[in-house]
Amino acid sequence: MHIDSHFDSGNIDVVEILPGNRANLRIKKDAGDEHMQWFYFRVDGVRDQACTLRILNAGQASYPKAWDGYRVCTSVDRQTWTRVDTKFDDGILTIEHRPQGQMQWYAYFAPHTHEQHLELLSECQLSSLVTIDRLGATVDGRDLHRLVVGEGTLQFWVIARQHPGESMASWWMEGFLARLLDPDDAIARRLREMVTVHVVPHMNPDGAIRGHLRCNAAGANLNREWETPTIKRSPEVFFTLEAMDISGVDFCLDVHGDEELPYNFLSGAEGIDGYDTSRLPHLCEVFSTAYERANPDLQREHGYPVDAPGTANMTMCTNAVAARFQCPAYTLEMPFKDNANAPDPVFGWSPERSAHLGASGVDALVHLAQAFTDAE
Numbered sequence: 001m002h003i004d005s006h007f008d009s010g011n012i013d014v015v016e017i018l019p020g021n022r023a024n025l026r027i028k029k030d031a032g033d034e035h036m037q038w039f040y041f042r043v044d045g046v047r048d049q050a051c052t053l054r055i056l057n058a059g060q061a062s063y064p065k066a067w068d069g070y071r072v073c074t075s076v077d078r079q080t081w082t083r084v085d086t087k088f089d090d091g092i093l094t095i096e097h098r099p100q101g102q103m104q105w106y107a108y109f110a111p112h113t114h115e116q117h118l119e120l121l122s123e124c125q126l127s128s129l130v131t132i133d134r135l136g137a138t139v140d141g142r143d144l145h146r147l148v149v150g151e152g153t154l155q156f157w158v159i160a161r162q163h164p165g166e167s168m169a170s171w172w173m174e175g176f177l178a179r180l181l182d183p184d185d186a187i188a189r190r191l192r193e194m195v196t197v198h199v200v201p202h203m204n205p206d207g208a209i210r211g212h213l214r215c216n217a218a219g220a221n222l223n224r225e226w227e228t229p230t231i232k233r234s235p236e237v238f239f240t241l242e243a244m245d246i247s248g249v250d251f252c253l254d255v256h257g258d259e260e261l262p263y264n265f266l267s268g269a270e271g272i273d274g275y276d277t278s279r280l281p282h283l284c285e286v287f288s289t290a291y292e293r294a295n296p297d298l299q300r301e302h303g304y305p306v307d308a309p310g311t312a313n314m315t316m317c318t319n320a321v322a323a324r325f326q327c328p329a330y331t332l333e334m335p336f337k338d339n340a341n342a343p344d345p346v347f348g349w350s351p352e353r354s355a356h357l358g359a360s361g362v363d364a365l366v367h368l369a370q371a372f373t374d375a376e
């Protein structure tokens, strides 16, 4: 048995390999920070043999409660990721599995690597409907790209992967961009007429390559940097906010994954000053209702507690952008586990369903754009 994680988005330390195809493993912390939960590694040489893989420090992960009801993702070809029963006892996450491949891959969620991100950008640029520009450089010097689609007067922003371990956000982007750029889709065409859509598909490429859960290469949790981003610590946020100031923002959607809750849900900016008496509640209601109708994998019953007025955490994108531009804004959370309202025993919450939810975002955005027009 041999175990390796030295590749794009890989994360695991091998503590020891024991007789009987048993391995003790540890998840590495994000560089410069305490966060850890994402893992992605390959097991070689034990096809069709019973293996026991134990992650010894799972109990010290950022969200230890998230292991309850969690099932690990595994793949032979890195295309199809199925789920395997996983146990969490005494702080140790145990995977008992017979690899079907000579090389078997395991991950916290189906990975969406930096190479896949570059492929997505390359595919998108073939469309005459998109302009791609570079907002700036990340801490490690990678390019931070923005896609601009549409010619409308409204300025909508959609960003993803502030938290690099939340790979479902990139799968969402795959579905969203494919539909947004579909020349034959009349809803997408309507959106492109009414709105200029600014898309940052990957806010944290450094963190993703490094196999981080939450942080960039400087150890900054980007979704806690929106009050006072700096070029040194959080250039990814600094340059995005700079571009937002130039375009203006009429709506912002920030796409994430949640470790604990087995649902898709939206989280709003109810806690910012003056929210209740503004036009924002109405516009948010239009968007969230339309999204739920367009795709029932999104629900509005379960989610984070709503912030009381005046208690918003202004370091988070949704609150900071809603307050700065007096615009509706949402964080979208998808599960690592599954949608408990429509569980899938084979795949759990999957790249495919994330992509469908992304495609449905186009429907919700059109309804929101229409609400702006109606209000004029």
Ligand code: ZN
Pocket (backbone or CB within 6 Å): 163, 166, 256, 257
């Ligand atoms: Zn997140």
